[in-house]
Amino acid sequence: MDRAPDAQAPTQDAIARCLAPAAPRTVFPSSAGYDHDRRGFNLRIQILPGVIVHPVNVPQVQAAVRCARRLGLNIAVRSGGHSYEGYSLGKDSGMIIDLAGMTDLAVDKDRKTATVGAGWRLGPLYYAVWQQARLAFVAGSYPSVGLAGQSLGGGYNLISRKFGLVADNVLSMTVVDAEGEVLTADSANNPDLYWALRGGGGSFGIVVSLTLQLHRLPDTIAVFRYKWPREAVKAVMTAYQRWSPALPPEANAMMVVSPSGVSVKGLYIGASSAAAAAAAPLLAMVPGPKTLFLEEMPFIESVLFFAGLPTADPKVLSPERLVIEPVWFKAKSVYLDAPLSSEGVDMIVESLAGTGLGPDLIFNTYGGAIGAVAPDATAFVHRKTMFSMQIYLEADASTNHDDAMAWMTAFGDKLRPYASRFAVPNYIDADQKDWPTAYYGSNLARLVAVKQKYDPQNVFRFAQSIPTHSP
Ligand SMILES: Cc1cc2nc3c(=O)[nH]c(=O)nc-3n(C[C@H](O)[C@H](O)[C@H](O)COP(=O)(O)OP(=O)(O)OC[C@H]3O[C@@H](n4cnc5c(N)ncnc54)[C@H](O)[C@@H]3O)c2cc1C
Incomplete structure (x- = not known):
C-alpha cells in the first residue's frame, strides 16, 4: 500500500531495509x-x-518501485539523463531509478533485430551493434543520450526520412508497471501501452528493455557539410526551406543557424555522386559556401562525424571511452508546417544579430518515412509537419544565466506568430505554453485513457507527465 504523501520522508535506514532483499546498489x-x-x-x-x-536486473527495478510506493517516495526514472528539464531527476528527497546498469544486448543478425537493456546510451550502442553485426539503427546523433528516453519521445535522426523515427523502429518493450509487475508492450500484447510508449513519454511505467529494428546500409554512405558566413544567413535559410523537403528519403540535411553564420550538414544513403546531385539545387540557390565537405564513409564513422568526433577511431564511442560532459543549457522548439515567411526569416536574422549570447537554431526536415505513418498510429502526432526548429542556448560561467533565460523567453514570444502551436516532445520545455496540446495534439485524450488504465495512481509523474484526467 502507498504511504500517505504528507508523511515525513523515510530514513535512509528504512529505504535500505526495504531494498535489502533485492540488493540493488544504492x-x-x-x-x-x-x-x-x-x-x-x-x-x-x-x-x-x-x-x-x-538496478542491474528487472527484479531490482520491481523492488525499487514497490519500496518507493510503500515508503511514499517520489519516483523518477533515468536512462541517459538528458531530459532538458531534468525530469529524470525527480524531486528533492525522492528516488531516482537509474537504469544505466541495464545493458544486456542480444543481436539477431538474421531478423535484423536487437533486444537491448534500457541503460544503453546511443554511442556505445551504435558501436556495439556495429561490432557484432555491421548493422545500423535509428537513433539520435549525440552519443551520451539514452536510447530509452529518446524513443519514448519519438526520436529523430538524419536517417529518419528513410527509416522512420526511433519509436517507429521499436518492435517491443518490456515494462515494469506502477504495481511492480512486468508487462510486454508490442502489437500483440498491451497494444494500447505500446501505442502510448512510442511518443507519449515516460508516464506509463519503466521501460526495462526494447527490441529494435536494425537496418543494413550500403558499405559506405555520403556525408556532407556546407558553411556560409553571417551575411548569407537569410539566403541560406530561405533556400534550405525550399530545398530540403524535396530531397528523396535517402537524403536529409539539418541546418544550424547561429549569430556567426549558418551550416547545412547531412547525408545521402548512397554514393557521393548522388549526394552531390542532391545538394546541387541548394548550392545553385546560394553559391559560395565557405567550407565544403563531401565524403563517403561507413555508417559508424558518420555517427562520429555528426557527433563532432574524429572519424578515425570509432572506439571512442565504447562505454569505457565515451566522454559525458554535462552543460548548462535551455532549449525551446516549434514545428513549422510550411517554410517561414520572409518576415519570419528577417525577425530571426535581426534577433540573432542583436544578441551577445550564442544560440543555435537547429532545423530538421520531416517527410519521407516519418510522414508515411498516420498521426494516430503511434502517440507521436507530428507526422505531417515540414520542419522542427530547436532553439538551443548553452551558457558557461561567463554568461549571465538570467540574461540567457530572458533572451530565450523573448525570442520564443517573437517566434510564435510565425510557427505552429506544436512543439517537439523530446525537446521538453518547462515554459512551453499549453504543453499537453503542443506535444501531443489530437492524441492527448487517448494518452490520458492509457494513463488511467496503467497508472491510475499517477506513480510515474513529473511536471509535464500525462495526467490521469483530461486537463
Ligand atoms: C545534447 C543533446 C542532443 C540531443 N539530440 C537529439 C537528437 O538528435 N534527436 C532527438 O530526437 N533528440 C535529441 N535529444 C533529446 C533527447 O532525445 C531527449 O532529451 C531524451 O528524453 C533523452 O533521453 P535520456 O534517456 O538521455 O534522458 P532521461 O533524462 O534519462 O529521460 C528523459 C525522460 O524519459 C523518462 N525515461 C527515461 N528512461 C525511461 C525508461 N526507461 N522508462 C520510462 N521512462 C523513462 C525520464 O523519466 C524523463 O522523463 C538531444 C538531447 C541532448 C541533451
Whole structure:
C-alpha cells in the first residue's frame, strides 16, 4: 500500500531495509559520489534526491518501485539523463531509478533485430551493434543520450526520412508497471501501452528493455557539410526551406543557424555522386559556401562525424571511452508546417544579430518515412509537419544565466506568430505554453485513457507527465 504523501520522508535506514532483499546498489546523500551521481546532463537543474537506485536486473527495478510506493517516495526514472528539464531527476528527497546498469544486448543478425537493456546510451550502442553485426539503427546523433528516453519521445535522426523515427523502429518493450509487475508492450500484447510508449513519454511505467529494428546500409554512405558566413544567413535559410523537403528519403540535411553564420550538414544513403546531385539545387540557390565537405564513409564513422568526433577511431564511442560532459543549457522548439515567411526569416536574422549570447537554431526536415505513418498510429502526432526548429542556448560561467533565460523567453514570444502551436516532445520545455496540446495534439485524450488504465495512481509523474484526467 502507498504511504500517505504528507508523511515525513523515510530514513535512509528504512529505504535500505526495504531494498535489502533485492540488493540493488544504492547511493544516498551521505554516500561517496552522491554529488556526481545525482547530476543530469543539464547543469541548470539541480535536485537532491533521497536515494539513487542502480538496478542491474528487472527484479531490482520491481523492488525499487514497490519500496518507493510503500515508503511514499517520489519516483523518477533515468536512462541517459538528458531530459532538458531534468525530469529524470525527480524531486528533492525522492528516488531516482537509474537504469544505466541495464545493458544486456542480444543481436539477431538474421531478423535484423536487437533486444537491448534500457541503460544503453546511443554511442556505445551504435558501436556495439556495429561490432557484432555491421548493422545500423535509428537513433539520435549525440552519443551520451539514452536510447530509452529518446524513443519514448519519438526520436529523430538524419536517417529518419528513410527509416522512420526511433519509436517507429521499436518492435517491443518490456515494462515494469506502477504495481511492480512486468508487462510486454508490442502489437500483440498491451497494444494500447505500446501505442502510448512510442511518443507519449515516460508516464506509463519503466521501460526495462526494447527490441529494435536494425537496418543494413550500403558499405559506405555520403556525408556532407556546407558553411556560409553571417551575411548569407537569410539566403541560406530561405533556400534550405525550399530545398530540403524535396530531397528523396535517402537524403536529409539539418541546418544550424547561429549569430556567426549558418551550416547545412547531412547525408545521402548512397554514393557521393548522388549526394552531390542532391545538394546541387541548394548550392545553385546560394553559391559560395565557405567550407565544403563531401565524403563517403561507413555508417559508424558518420555517427562520429555528426557527433563532432574524429572519424578515425570509432572506439571512442565504447562505454569505457565515451566522454559525458554535462552543460548548462535551455532549449525551446516549434514545428513549422510550411517554410517561414520572409518576415519570419528577417525577425530571426535581426534577433540573432542583436544578441551577445550564442544560440543555435537547429532545423530538421520531416517527410519521407516519418510522414508515411498516420498521426494516430503511434502517440507521436507530428507526422505531417515540414520542419522542427530547436532553439538551443548553452551558457558557461561567463554568461549571465538570467540574461540567457530572458533572451530565450523573448525570442520564443517573437517566434510564435510565425510557427505552429506544436512543439517537439523530446525537446521538453518547462515554459512551453499549453504543453499537453503542443506535444501531443489530437492524441492527448487517448494518452490520458492509457494513463488511467496503467497508472491510475499517477506513480510515474513529473511536471509535464500525462495526467490521469483530461486537463
Ligand atoms: C545534447 C543533446 C542532443 C540531443 N539530440 C537529439 C537528437 O538528435 N534527436 C532527438 O530526437 N533528440 C535529441 N535529444 C533529446 C533527447 O532525445 C531527449 O532529451 C531524451 O528524453 C533523452 O533521453 P535520456 O534517456 O538521455 O534522458 P532521461 O533524462 O534519462 O529521460 C528523459 C525522460 O524519459 C523518462 N525515461 C527515461 N528512461 C525511461 C525508461 N526507461 N522508462 C520510462 N521512462 C523513462 C525520464 O523519466 C524523463 O522523463 C538531444 C538531447 C541532448 C541533451
